[in-house]
Amino acid sequence: xxKVMTTEEAVKTYIHDGDFLFIGGYICRTPFAVIHEIIRQRxxxxxxxxSNAADDFDMMIGAGTVSRFIGTFLSLGLYGLGRCxxxxxxxxxxxxxxxxxxxxxxxxxxxxxxxLGMPFIPVKDMAGTDLLKVRAFMGxxxxxxxxxxxxxxxxxxxxxxxxxxxxxxxxxxxxxGNAQIWGIGGDCKVGANAAKTVIVSCERIVSREVxxxxxxxxxxxxxxxxxxxxxxxxxxxxxxxGFYDVDFSFGSFYQKASDTVDGFxxxxxxxxxxxxDRKEYIQHYIEQFGYSAFDxxxxxxxxxxxxxxxx
Amino acid sequence: xxxxPEDYSKPELMACCGAREIADGDVVIVGTGFxxxxxxxxxxxxxxxxxxxxxxxxxxxxxxxxxxxxxxxxLNPGAAMIGGLVDVMGMFLQAGWVDVxxxxxxxxxxxxNINTTVIGSYEKPKSRLPGSGGANPIGSLAxxxxxxxxxxxxxxxxxxxxxxxxxYIDGPGARERCGLPAGTGPAAIITNKAVMxxxxxxxxxxxxxYHPGTTVEEIIxxxxxxxxxxxxxxxxxxxxxxxxxxxxxxxxxxxxxNIYEGRGYV
Numbered sequence: 001x002x003k004v005m006t007t008e009e010a011v012k013t014y015i016h017d018g019d020f021l022f023i024g025g026y027i028c029r030t031p032f033a034v035i036h037e038i039i040r041q042r043x044x045x046x047x048x049x050x051s052n053a054a055d056d057f058d059m060m061i062g063a064g065t066v067s068r069f070i071g072t073f074l075s076l077g078l079y080g081l082g083r084c085x086x087x088x089x090x091x092x093x094x095x096x097x098x099x100x101x102x103x104x105x106x107x108x109x110x111x112x113x114x115x116l117g118m119p120f121i122p123v124k125d126m127a128g129t130d131l132l133k134v135r136a137f138m139g140x141x142x143x144x145x146x147x148x149x150x151x152x153x154x155x156x157x158x159x160x161x162x163x164x165x166x167x168x169x170x171x172x173x174x175x176x177g178n179a180q181i182w183g184i185g186g187d188c189k190v191g192a193n194a195a196k197t198v199i200v201s202c203e204r205i206v207s208r209e210v211x212x213x214x215x216x217x218x219x220x221x222x223x224x225x226x227x228x229x230x231x232x233x234x235x236x237x238x239x240x241x242g243f244y245d246v247d248f249s250f251g252s253f254y255q256k257a258s259d260t261v262d263g264f265x266x267x268x269x270x271x272x273x274x275x276x277d278r279k280e281y282i283q284h285y286i287e288q289f290g291y292s293a294f295d296x297x298x299x300x301x302x303x304x305x306x307x308x309x310x311x
Numbered sequence: 312x313x314x315x316p317e318d319y320s321k322p323e324l325m326a327c328c329g330a331r332e333i334a335d336g337d338v339v340i341v342g343t344g345f346x347x348x349x350x351x352x353x354x355x356x357x358x359x360x361x362x363x364x365x366x367x368x369x370x371x372x373x374x375x376x377x378x379x380x381x382x383x384x385x386l387n388p389g390a391a392m393i394g395g396l397v398d399v400m401g402m403f404l405q406a407g408w409v410d411v412x413x414x415x416x417x418x419x420x421x422x423x424n425i426n427t428t429v430i431g432s433y434e435k436p437k438s439r440l441p442g443s444g445g446a447n448p449i450g451s452l453a454x455x456x457x458x459x460x461x462x463x464x465x466x467x468x469x470x471x472x473x474x475x476x477x478x479y480i481d482g483p484g485a486r487e488r489c490g491l492p493a494g495t496g497p498a499a500i501i502t503n504k505a506v507m508x509x510x511x512x513x514x515x516x517x518x519x520x521y522h523p524g525t526t527v528e529e530i531i532x533x534x535x536x537x538x539x540x541x542x543x544x545x546x547x548x549x550x551x552x553x554x555x556x557x558x559x560x561x562x563x564x565x566x567x568x569n570i571y572e573g574r575g576y577v
Binding site for chain 2: 026027028051052071072073074075077078081082085086089090101102103104105106108109112123124125126127128129130131134153154155156182183184185186187188189190239241245246248
C-alpha cells in the first residue's frame with residue numbers, strides 16, 4: 001500500500017493536539033523536518049518522549065507545543081544547557097512543562113516493554129536516588145518498588161510506554177513504510193515499535209526490491225506505519241550516516257539565537273514559520289550560508305560494503 | 312627509567328589519573344572529553360586489551376578524530392558493533408558486564424553522589440540542569456566509577472541538592488539495601504587539585520594524592536567536608552612520556568583538551 005505523502009499532510013492527518021509522541025533520533029537521524037512542521041501547524045499540549053533530547057525538544061518546548069516531557073536528559077551538548085527548557089522550568093516561559101524523569105536505561109526499557117506488549121518491566125537503576133522521590137503527571141504510576149517474587153531482591157518496576165505516534169527519520173524506506181537505518185540506533189527501534197502508529201521520514205524512497213537486498217537493516221515493518229515522507233536533509237542540523245555530517249556551526253547559531261526569548265522567536269520566524277516546507281528551508285540555508293557550506297556537510301566516503309544473503 | 316616531561320597541563324594530568332585506574336581487558340563505557348581520553352591513554356599504554364563503548368550503541372569504535380558526543384558520526388565507521396541503547400545500557404551495563412564508567416556533574420558529595428538535575432529546590436529551581444541521561448545507570452551498575460570534578464566548595468558538597476546518580480548514598484551498605492548490585496560504586500574522584508578515593512569502611516572520599524603545585528592544606532580548605540587524609544598521602548605521579556605521546560600525537564592532535572582549561576580545570 002502506498003503511504004507516501006507530504007510532511008504537511010502527514011502532520012495534519014496523524015498528529016493531534018494532546019497526543020503523546022515518540023520522536024526518534026539519538027543525536028543522529030533527528031526528524032527535524034517533521035518537528036518544524038509540527039511547530040508550523042501550531043500543535044498544542046503534546047507529550048513528548050525520547051532518551052537524550054537536544055535542540056529538537058528544546059525548540060518544541062520554546063515554541064509552546066509541549067505540555068509534558070517524559071525524559072532523561074535535555075542539553076545542547078557542546079553548547080551547554082537547553083535555553084528554552086531552562087526558561088520553561090525556571091521562569092515558566094512560555095509555560096512550565098511537567099517533566100517525568102527517567103534515565104537512558106529505564107526509558108528505553110519502558111519503550112521496549114511497550115514494543116513487546118507488556119505492561120511494565122523491571123530495571124536495576126534509579127534505586128536510592130532522588131529520581132524516585134519526584135513525580136509529576138504520572139503520579140504513582142511513574143514506578144513501583146517491589147521485592148522480586150523470585151529472589152526477594154528490591155526491584156524497581158517501570159511502566160510500558162505506548163505513544164500515540166512515533167516520528168522517526170531513517171536513511172531509506174519503501175512506499176509502504178518498511179524503514180531501514182544504519183549507524184547508531186539510540187532508542188529508535190524500540191520507540192517506533194512501542195507506538196500505535198509511525199510516521200517515517202526518510203532521505204530517499206526506494207523500491208521493495210532494494211529493501212529486500214539488505215533486510216537486516218529494517219527496524220520498522222510497513223504494517224506499523226501510517227505515512228512515509230521523503231525529506232532529503234530532513235535531519236539537518238543533525239546527521240544521517242551515509243548522507244551528511246552534523247552541522248556544528250548551525251548548532252552554535254541555534255544556541256546564540258535561543259539565548260534570549262526574542263532571539264529564539266526570530267529564529268522560529270526565519271527558519272520555521274517563514275518557510276513553507278523543507279525545500280524552502282534548505283534553499284534559505286544555501287542563501288544564508290552559501291552553497292559550499294551546504295555541500296561540505298555531505299558525506300564524503302562510503303565505508304559500507306554490500307553483504308551477501310545468498311544460499 | 313620512566314620519563315616524566317615537565318610541560319603538561321592540568322587536564323592532561325587528570326586524563327592520566329583516569330587512565331591509570333583502567334586495567335588491561337576492562338570493558339569501559341565512555342562519554343566524550345576526559346573519559347575518552349583516559350580510556351584511550353590506557354589502551355595505548357598499559358591496557359591494550361581494554362575495550363570502549365558508547366551508551367548510544369557503539370562497541371569498539373575506531374574513530375579518526377576525537378568524538379564530540381556519544382553519538383558523533385565519527386564513531387560509526389570501523390566499529391565492531393553498532394546497536395542501540397537497549398544493547399549497551401541493557402544487555403551490557405545492566406547485565407553486569409561493564410568494568411569502568413566515568414561521570415561528572417554539577418555537584419559531587421563526600422559519598423560520591425552526583426547531581427545533574429537541579430540547583431536549588433526541585434519545584435522552583437535556581438538552575439535547571441540536563442538530568443540523568445546515562446549517568447544514573449552508569450553510576451548504579453558499573454563495577455568501578457571514576458568521577459571527574461572541579462575542586463572548589465561550589466562543585467564539591469557535603470550533600471548534593473538532588474541525587475541524580477548514586478554514589479554510596481548515605482554510607483556503608485546503602486547501595487545494597489536499595490537493590491544496587493554488590494561490588495559496584497565510585498572508586499575515585501579525580502579533580503584539578505587531587506585524587507580522592509573512598510574509604511571501604513565509612514564510604515567517604517578521602518585524599519589519596521595531591522597534584523603538583525598544591526598542598527594538603529589548600530585541598531582541605533577547598534573541600535566542604537571533614538576530609539580525611541590517607542596515611543601514605545603523596546604527590547600525584549605526573550604524566551609519563553608515553554602517556555603524553557598517546558594523548559598528543561594519536562588521540563588529540565587538535566588539542567581539544569585545551570577547552571578544559573577554559574572551563575577552569577587549571
